[in-house]
Amino acid sequence: MARYVYDFAQGGRDMAGLLGGKGSNLAEMTRLGLPVPPGFVITTEACRAFLATGGEPEGMLREVSEHLSTVEVAAGRRLGQRDDPLLLSVRSGARFSMPGMMETILDIGLNDDSVLGLAKVSGSERFAWDSYRRLIQMFGSTVMGVDPALFERSIALLKDLRGAPDDVHLDAADLAQLVETYKNIIHLETGDHFPQSPAEQLRRAVLAVFQSWNGERARLYRRREHIPDDLGTAVTVQCMVFGNLGPDSGSGVAFTRDPATGRPGLYGDYLPNAQGEDVVAGIRNTVPLAELERLDPHSYARLCEHMRTLERHYRDLCDIEFTIERGRLWMLQTRVGKRTAEAAFAIAAELADEGLITPDESLARVSGEGLARLMFPRFDAAATGDPLAHGLPASPGAAVGAAVFDSAEAVRRAAVGENVVLVRQETTPDDLPGMIAAQAVLTSRGGKTSHAAVVARGMGKVCVCGAEELSVDIEARCFTAPDGTVVEEGTVISVDGSVGAVYPGPVPLVDSAVMRFLESGAGDAGSARAVDAVARALARADTVRRLEVRANADTPEDAARARRFGAQGIGLCRTEHMFLGERRKLVEEMILAGTDGARDRALAALLPLQREDFSGILEAMDGLPVTIRLLDPPLHEFLPDRTELAVRIAAAEARGDLPAAHDIELLSAVNRMHEENPMLGLRGVRLGLVVPGLVAMQVRAIGEAVAERTRAGGSPRAEIMVPLVGDVRELRIVREEVERVLGEVSAASGVPVSCPVGTMIELPRAALTADRIAAEAEFFSFGTNDLTQTTWGFSRDDVEAEFFSAYLDKGVFPVSPFETLDRDGVGRLVEIAVAEGRATRPDLKIGVCGEHGGDPDSVHFFHAAGLDYVSCSPFRVPVARLEAGRAALEETDVSDSR
């Protein structure tokens, strides 16, 4: 029979799948001997069973009451006992942290009787009524579905009435009155009464936490973070400890290092005389953790000690929640903490220096996505001018957008492509859609551990919080800066999350320190830590990776940049850009040519231009392979637009003029070449087979460029790549042509020129006949963009806007297959082609040149599939290097202990 409940002492950190992150880490802390209030965990399995059937799984309640008895014996009190009630918290906690996205209910066990008992034993009536009103408020909204705003409105009203600046200034009688009000609200709203039975409270709270797994904001958060929907949440049931027992009590959150920069040293916020939920909610302003050293030196010292223990034990940055009850410290939560990209790199490097982790573990703990974030531009310090206001630098980066004052407006504007900054006093989980839509989040209240800060950091979104100098008026949809400037909704502002400043208007951007380092190899003093850490991670990745990294580049400038970024060659040099601009005329002539002579003349004019293009790129990549793809797109892409031409001709006729003969000729060519599905039409290798002289011209240009570079003392390594091959015979025909032309070039130039000839694998038929194709190909390069289109049978341009969001919503794909390779379908074709291609030709060189070459998850797949290289845009080259290194570590199983 399934077992649904575990005591803290029976669990551990390796049980996160079953006990959730929170539950398993509480168990781990218990085992480490840290002061954790006793409790137990109901498993995610129970939640899954509940969500599947809508009823409690068989036996669960019995197990709960057994474990409860154990806790009651240990505490010497019973749940809800009249004269001295044991109170419980019922907490959500899934495998992956979803901060604030699900429900937690505190102070379970209070009722009209036990509140009096609690008042007596604690010696504080105010405390007892405060706890009771908190329970009713949380239970009412979470379990009974009452709009939480109704409770908030009545406490706000009461504070106004009493002239109380915050809830601490309400006294016992006020709070007792509030309890009555709250109970009435519940009755009015639901027709039901707040349950007086502690056992019923517990049972309903547990089920409500299960249910909160499927709450709207939890679902949205999971989609955004790619957390599977079927994991379920565990429920932690734990004895309450009280931070709201007076000034010698309080609650706080803390990090073992600064989660924004990675700097070592305790870091956090503390709120005297409060329960934990007040800290994150930003209801009152917290004090920095350092202040606790003054308020309660004893607890502070113990906290420091426990945090050192945790960091050494987890060998990573930990964050914690703690409560001090009348001078006694309790640990309520820990986990390996979320951090910014900058902090991730800095911490990984420092922990390795401290000997806590190995260099390989250090590499495993950073990510290509993080590196990409550090490569984003920053504001130009010389151009910022005076800030409107300062706040806390909660999540770094530079963002420019129109100020908006609520989530819905952010979503509305972002949907039509506007960049927005979400401005709030503080954010709540309900603001999640707006935070996702915005470029940055700006709040006037809350510390670096407030909801806005934690969630923004998790998303890698720019955030400045606690900008108290700003007065934010949500109703009037504006904020006022200290100098009197009023910023209305829609006004563009710039937010610098790295220093914590807000500027009027758009501030120009410059390269980040990491980017400057990658471009030049030089860092600068201010960001030396992050730059140094990035340099070390990349160096480590380069030592361990097996995949080579090349770049997709079509110009000498891109090739040179890619090389600075560490590219080991060009995996895709497209030639179509070389047919645009001024050269379009020549391409037109080639297409319209009525005679062989006319066509040859056009091709001959294109030849020297192409040769120059190739020569420049080969020079920039001297000594490294450059894979040049023969012309791929349909020819009509080089002709004028059909409708435009028709209109021009019609207009001329309407004026009574004779339309230009050239226009008429063009239109008839355009009509002749019109295709219903150009993606599946006359393109790729098919062009080479039907347009006489085209392949020969391109190959001659490549051959002559190679000869020229060789004569100039270089080592050009051009490779010729044939696109869109579906059958080996297509490739054979082109290959013979290539050999013939290169033979002529060699003879004419006196330089022996030979280039490897290979093909793209971008049609399912090519993948499925790879054994035959490999007989004619010296290399394969997966064109995963087209291969994705042709495998799924949809054209990216047509479908992405049309139905991808519905597919993502309905969970058909967890992520777009154009972003991350679809392993099951497209990946399967890749595996077949690799295996069968190598069976024919064991030394077949295999790479990938679609956009997936720079996507971290896909890079891991290509490594596992045994490819030789990935090729991606120059800016993704460092990302691919890093991820190729991490992929190699996965193979040798350097366990990242998280």
Ligand code: ADP
């Ligand atoms: P979240 O996952 O949203 O952080 P938690 O389960 O951690 O939710 O609980 C919310 C708040 O309640 C936290 O601030 C926590 O410190 C506080 N809390 C939870 N359990 C207890 C307890 N047993 N005693 C006192 N405070 C608690």
Ligand code: MG
């Ligand atoms: Mg928590």
Ligand code: MG
């Ligand atoms: Mg293609």
